[in-house]
Amino acid sequence: MSVLDAKIPAGPIKDKWTNHKNAINVVNPANKRLIDIIVVGTGLAGGSAAASLAEMGYSVKAFCFQDSPRRAHSIAAQGGINAAKNYQNDGDSTYRLFYDTVKGGDYRAREANVYRLAEVSANIIDQCVAQGVPFARDYGGLLDNRSFGGVLVSRTFYAKGQTGQQLLLGAYSAMNRQIGKGKIKMYNRHEMLDLVLVDGKARGIIARNMVTGELEKHSAHAVVIASGGYGNVFFLSTNAMGSNVTAAWQIHKKGAYFANPCYTQIHPTCIPRSGDYQSKLTLMSESLRNDGRIWVPKNIEDVEGIRNGTIKPKDLTEDQRDYYLERRYPAFGNLVPRDVASRAAKERCDAGYGVNKTGEAVYLDFASAIMRYGKEKATVIGEHSPSDERVRELGEKVVEEKYGNLFQMYEKITDDNPYKTPMMIYPAVHYTMGGIWVDYNLMTTIPGCYAAGEANFSDHGANRLGASALMQGLADGYFVLPYTIGDYLASDIRTGAISTELPEFNEALNTVKSRLEAFINNKGSKSVDYFHKKLGKVMWDKVGMARNEKGLKEAIQEIREIREEFYKDVFVPGDMYELNPELEKAARVADFLELGELFANDALERNESCGGHFREESAEEDGPQKGEAKRDDENFAYVAAWEWTGDPGKAKLHKEELTFNDIELKQRSYK
């Protein structure tokens, strides 16, 4: 049997998960108490997994590098969470959500996993409401929905622009209940730095207490990695400053295959960068594309006028504006999927139509939505011939109700008032669809080591649809992993507690210790950020929104050089046994420098365009789809899973062929 057996259950797709749950082994309640599970990361996937596993009776140890599990970066998700509830009676169904997700992912996701995701999506909403998550409601007291990119129904549940926060606080509250009972032991300000294998099975981790600097050994019968994505390999992204690949990369180096690293989501609506000091980019939720219209000036003279300040965007009449998404994609308009919207923005900006000084910005305009809502509101409150001024005033209130916190955030960052002048936006790295390879049970290629949420690769193919990350994180943590992990642990009930005195633990601890000591003793001349920024620039310029063979080969070479220089010349001040943020960063950047190379190699190997991965060599050359991404199903309908062999440039490629029985493969058209 190949190691890349995805273990997809037999039978029709709609019965797979039910049958699988019925067939897998379970651990009896008395034995669950004797089984320890480590969960690394406390975002939506890790937090919900830790809480659910503890509720089931397992002894859980949860780790996060933040000062509280509530701060994991899931908290920053704004727009919403999808679920096939069909509350709006617009024809939604499990199948339609499944179909949209597979199509949105450009047919590079595993069908069976996606169907399961769609199937449990409705339960997530029920669960969260029961936990007291305050979703938006209409005046009838029922749950409200909105639309997101790439779909034709309204299935997104939301809590203003803070959906991720509210869902994470829900998972955090479920964790708190178990922490209070002693069923979860919580380790804040701890960072996992290595995985411990005993007899080939995942049996524990080495974690650094970030306050004291002590290295700790923690054992368990299974280890769950829910440490999020690796977008910070680009230095600038919408990820949190601390988001990193270290936990995922360390298990990769211990035998877990890393799948499709090049699948990165560049989000179309982020606030453009303002200078070299920029430390991160801020997202403006996709939900804004429900009401905002994206445009650049039609005439290049107007672009110049805007850049030098002689023309204001409001001065341009409708026929002087190019609503390029509505022009190119009449069926989906401003709600095309993220990869399509990002590339379209880049196309306009590369052609010289960018509307800020750097030429890297387009407008997201709410003027027409404000007037439309204002008129509706005036009718509702019985004002039949309101002035434009009055309509605008009423409309602004409606828009504030829907997106108030996002508008406030925009104004605080840019000092511009988006109610009065259009927002400026530009694409930025946001999410990584690639990640640790897992089978249907979410187990990696290491027995007993699981990966959940953004850290795994499984559900979004080459492009994730909006509001699906929250859905996947919670599906994995609440409803999938708690069942599938039992199948593995059922054979472990006689093992007893794992001793941290085993030689494997001491060996791993010593390896980590010498790795960190080397940084402290290096005494080079450049800061960690210097290298991280340098890596980020190579990644963005050559492995970013558009990629080609020449650029990728250069990138690989340059990343190797940066890595070499990093080890020679990095300076990490301070001591190992204290709170030392520079040391933390050094260890993370070291892993990014390896991942970056694998990432570029993966992009080079995949000589097709699919989803967020756009190879300039593979675009439609004529016909109505001219310039759009050209997928190559004949040669690339597989998952690329890379095995570590000691050097990221020499990783070994394994392929999981993707078969589509329930969806017909065809070109993804949003026109």
Add this chain to the structure above:
Amino acid sequence: MKLTLKVWRQKNSNDKGKIETYSLDNVSEHMSFLEMMDVLNEQLISEGTEPIAFDHDCREGICGMCSMHINGEAHGPDRGVTTCQLHMRKFKDGETIYIEPFRAKGFPVIKDLVVDRTAFDRIQHAGGFVSVNTSGNTQDANALPIPKQDADKAFDAAACIGCGACVASCKNASAMLFVSAKVSQYALLPQGKVEAQRRVLNMVEQMDKEGFGNCTNTGACEVECPKGISLENIARMNREYLKASIQSEK
């Protein structure tokens, strides 16, 4: 812009700590406050000295990790923002800025500007949840309509990011705004009503144990709260607490 920065430096929790003075040139008004700190830290590292430790993560005002008392105010002079969203355009060229950690008995300093806020977590462990298991068999989400105004108020309370600015701003170092936000969220929703009495009694008890002071209604917390959590929540918690104290068998 050119700035003089007076920053609290403290090696660890046992160290006494003191203010150090640094000067920084070429600060852009478009920088966020934390980006200004990054630039200062790069300067310190290039001089071979240890950079200033401060908490931060999402840098978009939602994770609640960043703290800092800036010129005597939690999260600095702007309103409705966390330190990470504060921009240098709020300061003037040549200005001297004092940067200190959040100070409260319940928030001991770990290093420099980093404080320990795990007391907030422990208060949540005491009752900040609805006791429902993740079975997947809970009732349909729309089976129980909730009046929009209640849902909206619950949301406004739930918007708390747990940063601790309320505690740092209060002369009594009271955590009432924080605790009342969680108590209110659940008290306003039918799902939270079943355990409402136990919740408020347990959370208040833990809050007192952690060494936070009492509320004397000065309202400083509401002014400094980056998320606009309203004092109404404290009033609601007081009512809930009174009701529970009289009725509960605990």
